Amino acid sequence: xxxxxxxxxxxxxxxxxxxxxxxxxxxxxxxxxxxxxxxxxxxxxxxxxxxxxxxxxxxxxxxxxxxxxxxxxxxxxxxxxxxxxxxxxxxxxxxx
Amino acid sequence: xxxxxxxxxxxxxxxxxxxxxxxxxxxxxxxxxxxxxxxxxxxxxxxxxxxxxxxxxxxxxxxxxxxxxxxxxxxxxxxxxxxxxxxxxxxxxxxxxxxxxxxxxxxxxxxxxxxxxxxxxxxxxxxxxxxxxxxxxxxxxxxxxxxxxxxxxxxxxxxxxxxxxxxxxxxxxxxxxxxxxxxxxxxxxxxxxxxxxxxxxxxxxxxxxxxxxxxxxxxxxxxxxxxxxxxxxxxxx
Numbered sequence: 001x002x003x004x005x006x007x008x009x010x011x012x013x014x015x016x017x018x019x020x021x022x023x024x025x026x027x028x029x030x031x032x033x034x035x036x037x038x039x040x041x042x043x044x045x046x047x048x049x050x051x052x053x054x055x056x057x058x059x060x061x062x063x064x065x066x067x068x069x070x071x072x073x074x075x076x077x078x079x080x081x082x083x084x085x086x087x088x089x090x091x092x093x094x095x096x
Numbered sequence: 097x098x099x100x101x102x103x104x105x106x107x108x109x110x111x112x113x114x115x116x117x118x119x120x121x122x123x124x125x126x127x128x129x130x131x132x133x134x135x136x137x138x139x140x141x142x143x144x145x146x147x148x149x150x151x152x153x154x155x156x157x158x159x160x161x162x163x164x165x166x167x168x169x170x171x172x173x174x175x176x177x178x179x180x181x182x183x184x185x186x187x188x189x190x191x192x193x194x195x196x197x198x199x200x201x202x203x204x205x206x207x208x209x210x211x212x213x214x215x216x217x218x219x220x221x222x223x224x225x226x227x228x229x230x231x232x233x234x235x236x237x238x239x240x241x242x243x244x245x246x247x248x249x250x251x252x253x254x255x256x257x258x259x260x261x262x263x264x265x266x267x268x269x270x271x272x273x274x275x276x277x278x279x280x281x282x283x284x285x286x287x288x289x290x291x292x293x294x295x296x297x298x299x300x301x302x303x304x305x306x307x308x309x310x311x312x313x314x315x316x317x318x319x320x321x322x323x324x325x326x327x328x329x330x331x332x333x
Contacts, residue, residue: 009105009170009171009174010171010174010175010178014105014167014171015105015106015107016107017107017108017110017160019110020107020110020156020159020160023110023152023153023156024153024156024157024160026149027148027149027150027152027153027156028149028153029149030145030146030148030149031145031146031149031150031153033145034142034143034145034146034149035142035146037142038139038142038143038146056153060157060160063161063164064164064167066168067164067167067168067171067172068171071171071172071174071175074175074179075175075178075179078179
């Protein structure tokens with residue numbers, strides 16, 4: 001069931017599909033470890049496995065969260081501008 | 097109860113069974129292929145694991161990536177919509193404006209808005225006539241001098257126009273014509289509802305159309321321009 005509290009996509013972070021993310025991280029680790037083992041033995045498997053897991057996980061999470069961070073930053077800047085308008089944006093305010 | 101998910105807000109479900117099947121399929125092919133091609137059975141397991149991980153990871157990402165794009169586009173659109181300046185005044189009157197008679201002109205209000213079809217001016221004319229008669233009386237003496245604002249211009253209520261309109265309404269059983277004036281046989285709201293959106297028919301267009309055409313002013317007064325040219329040349333000569 002959709003979360004009824006999640007009503008503002010600009011304030012709440014997007015829903016993270018954790019099952020898919022963990023699966024992708026595992027697959028990144030497995031692919032890295034397999035290729036590393038074939039290329040350089042156990043040391044290579046460990047190094048490329050960790051690298052694969054971290055790279056895939058970081059990339060997927062960044063792809064999910066970066067647009068929300070950007071939108072949130074723009075919105076906050078807009079609200080700040082509205083609260084404290086610069087001199088050029090202020091009208092004459094009744095002055096002759 | 098079915099799980100209702102907004103595709104813009106919630107990530108898609110993963111077909112885990114299909115993913116694992118395709119991954120295992122790729123793993124078997126890669127394991128057998130690696131052992132047969134390179135002649136090293138020890139590479140079969142790592143090759144199978146790599147193929148499983150790469151295929152399932154690729155497929156899962158192919159499912160997830162479009163949703164990430166859609167969600168990002170939705171966020172940008174939502175942000176633009178919220179930051180955009182208001183385009184029109186959102187405050188509207190609580191009740192639609194009724195038809196009014198102001199300075200002798202009947203103005204058909206929003207409450208009596210007619211179908212915006214090809215007969216719109218005729219409908220406005222009929223609504224204006226019915227409302228004017230409802231207020232002032234159903235005889236021509238009660239209505240003469242009034243004008244009706246239509247989308248084709250202001251139409252003065254004249255004796256021939258009133259005669260034509262009442263003939264048409266009488267033919268449809270809406271009123272009865274007597275020497276003393278017309279007597280409505282149905283509630284004026286029924287007449288107005290018919291005039292607003294009912295079937296008018298060619299007879300009404302044929303009889304009321306000329307009054308609308310006569311009222312719309314010619315865009316170029318040709319005779320006046322010709323007369324001015326003649327006067328100009330006569331004086332020069």
